[in-house]
Amino acid sequence: xTAFANRRLRVLLAKLGMDTHTIGxxxxxxxxxxxxxEVIFTGLKQTAEMxxxxxxxxxxxxxxxxxxSAAHMKxxxxxxxxxxxxxxxxxxxxxxxxxPLEDIAQxxxxxxxxxxxxxxxxxxxxxxxxxxxxxKLAAEQSGG
Amino acid sequence: xxxxxxxxxxxxxAREIGAGARLIRWLEEGDPRGRDALxxxxxxxxxxxxxxxxxxxxxxxxxxxxxxISEQRKRGRRVGVIAVDPSSPFSGGAVxxxxxxMQTHALDTGVFIRSMGTRGQLGGLSRATFDAILVQDAMGYxxxxxxxxxxxxxELDIVSLAHSTVIVSxxxxxxxxxxxxxxxxxxxDLFVVNKADREGADALTRQLELMLHLREQTRPSDWxxxxxxxTALTGQGVATLTxxxxxxxxxxxxxxxxxxxxxxxxxxMFESLLQEQAARQILAAALAEPxxxxxxxxxxxxxxxPYSAAAQLVGCISLKFx
Ligand code: B12
Ligand SMILES: Nc1nc2c(ncn2[C@@H]2O[C@H](COP(=O)(O)OP(=O)(O)O)[C@@H](O)[C@H]2O)c(=O)[nH]1
Ligand SMILES: [Mg+2]
Numbered sequence: 001x002t003a004f005a006n007r008r009l010r011v012l013l014a015k016l017g018m019d020t021h022t023i024g025x026x027x028x029x030x031x032x033x034x035x036x037x038e039v040i041f042t043g044l045k046q047t048a049e050m051x052x053x054x055x056x057x058x059x060x061x062x063x064x065x066x067x068x069s070a071a072h073m074k075x076x077x078x079x080x081x082x083x084x085x086x087x088x089x090x091x092x093x094x095x096x097x098x099x100p101l102e103d104i105a106q107x108x109x110x111x112x113x114x115x116x117x118x119x120x121x122x123x124x125x126x127x128x129x130x131x132x133x134x135x136k137l138a139a140e141q142s143g144g
Numbered sequence: 145x146x147x148x149x150x151x152x153x154x155x156x157x158a159r160e161i162g163a164g165a166r167l168i169r170w171l172e173e174g175d176p177r178g179r180d181a182l183x184x185x186x187x188x189x190x191x192x193x194x195x196x197x198x199x200x201x202x203x204x205x206x207x208x209x210x211x212x213i214s215e216q217r218k219r220g221r222r223v224g225v226i227a228v229d230p231s232s233p234f235s236g237g238a239v240x241x242x243x244x245x246m247q248t249h250a251l252d253t254g255v256f257i258r259s260m261g262t263r264g265q266l267g268g269l270s271r272a273t274f275d276a277i278l279v280q281d282a283m284g285y286x287x288x289x290x291x292x293x294x295x296x297x298x299e300l301d302i303v304s305l306a307h308s309t310v311i312v313s314x315x316x317x318x319x320x321x322x323x324x325x326x327x328x329x330x331x332x333d334l335f336v337v338n339k340a341d342r343e344g345a346d347a348l349t350r351q352l353e354l355m356l357h358l359r360e361q362t363r364p365s366d367w368x369x370x371x372x373x374x375t376a377l378t379g380q381g382v383a384t385l386t387x388x389x390x391x392x393x394x395x396x397x398x399x400x401x402x403x404x405x406x407x408x409x410x411x412x413m414f415e416s417l418l419q420e421q422a423a424r425q426i427l428a429a430a431l432a433e434p435x436x437x438x439x440x441x442x443x444x445x446x447x448x449x450p451y452s453a454a455a456q457l458v459g460c461i462s463l464k465f466x
Contacts, residue, residue: 058243
């Protein structure tokens with residue numbers, strides 16, 4: 001399936017603002033590692049611009065934000081905008097944590113492509129990313 | 145961003161971080177465009193001061209790298225960092241956490257930090273890392289810092305082939321000096337006792353001084369490795385460490401060591417590539433031999449031992465090469 005032997009999905013996991021809930025993001029990091037992905041963690045207290053710069057430096061395929069402190073509407077659209085500004089708008093932006101259902105549509109319009117709320121099984125997240133990655137590799141091979 | 149080799153190479157030479165990041169990825173993954181772009185940027189490499197940092201996990205290497213970046217930036221230099229963390233031997237995945245300690249520099253356009261997993265494929269870690277160093281070097285970073293855990297031989301190669309190899313120790317690991325991997329004591333150009341704020345730093349210092357004294361006696365050299373105390377968390381001692389790094393660089397440049405180091409690194413890369421490509425071709429030639437299939441099944445059946453079978457097959461093709 002892959003064009004060359006050493007192709008591997010890279011994911012940046014980030015925590016924005018004052019949100020210090022770390023359990024969810026740690027669980028996700030380990031699940032993605034065990035699925036064979038390369039995970040880079042930003043640590044806490046990031047700004048949207050810091051995360052966007054980091055995504056560029058690390059050339060990740062996916063940026064995943066964990067948000068549990070009700071600041072998702074403030075940070076996520078800003079991050080999507082910074083990513084576009086810095087030429088990284090083609091990367092997949094996803095999020096998880098405590099996000100009320102009524103906010104999801106608006107976040108999706110702002111460029112967050114998928115949101116996994118509280119209680120999502122990690123397998124669901126891994127499957128989603130694996131499917132997305134397979135489609136990306138297939139698109140690359142057929143003329144991308 | 146252009147996705148052709150020429151476009152990315154031009155971006156790298158124009159110092160665009162996005163282009164550099166993409167080229168590192170191509171090289172790491174064996175994308176053929178990577179090789180073409182590397183050929184274009186290659187003449188622009190060989191300038192950066194390459195600093196290798198190694199030591200046991202938890203010694204404070206990432207924190208120290210963060211403090212070194214700050215100090216180098218104060219001195220007006222642009223800094224590239226390659227931070228290596230181990231990949232899982234089971235899944236091949238990794239959680240790369242070094243840069244958590246370096247995010248204070250995330251908004252500084254004069255700093256480019258890249259994390260790498262040890263993956264251990266396609267010619268090994270050292271090639272992927274040296275490739276990444278070449279990219280940052282061509283981007284005009286004055287200093288390139290490589291952080292590794294220093295467990296595998298590959299990682300040892302990386303740090304010991306740097307211009308300046310920094311060995312980080314910390315008090316409180318039990319038999320501290322034993323924790324310095326064999327070979328590293330010889331390879332070290334500078335020694336750091338980090339977490340100098342912790343108890344036991346003095347005892348560790350005395351042990352290290354003794355080891356370095358013995359090294360000096362068995363292998364005298366013009367450079368006496370300095371021993372620097374740092375508290376990476378506060379930045380204490382990091383200016384002194386940077387002074388020593390600058391002094392080491394000046395010594396290397398004056399003595400011809402800088403060029404010699406580069407020569408050795410180039411040769412190392414060439415040999416590893418040669419080995420890999422030669423092995424691949426010889427293997428293909430051996431398997432194409434008419435007798436190969438028969439030999440393989442004889443080995444599987446246990447009719448012939450694998451040593452003799454391998455020798456026979458290599459014998460067949462070596463006739464053709466001679
Ligand atoms: C544990 C906990 C804490 C611990 C955190 C410890 C730590 N180191 O993480 C402590 C006690 C410190 C804490 C503090 C606070 N907390 Co609290 N906390 C919780 C609690 C009970 C569980 C969170 C948790 O760890 N869940 C387990 C993990 C595995 O689940 P998860 O994070 O949701 O992750 C899953 C998914 O969301 C998703 N996911 C998460 N991140 C990501 C990222 C990506 C990329 C993807 C794909 C998926 C994904 O996948 C995971 C697996 O399913 C929740 C309530 C709850 N039931 O969720 C409140 C909760 C999150 N906390 C809350 C609050 C208000 C606070 C405080 C402000 C309380 C206070 N007044 O002091 C502080 C704020 C701290 C801060 N600055 O951020 C509120 C948030 C309300 C909101 N968002 O509107 C909650 C919802 C409680 C409530 N019902 O009011 N908290
Ligand atoms: N007390 C103290 N702790 C430090 C110092 N330097 C680093 N640390 C802590 O040591 C831990 C490991 O540091 P890290 O840089 O990740 O180590 P690495 O694994 O060698 O890269 C972290 O909790 C740091 O905060 C120091 O000088 N003094
Ligand atoms: Mg580290």
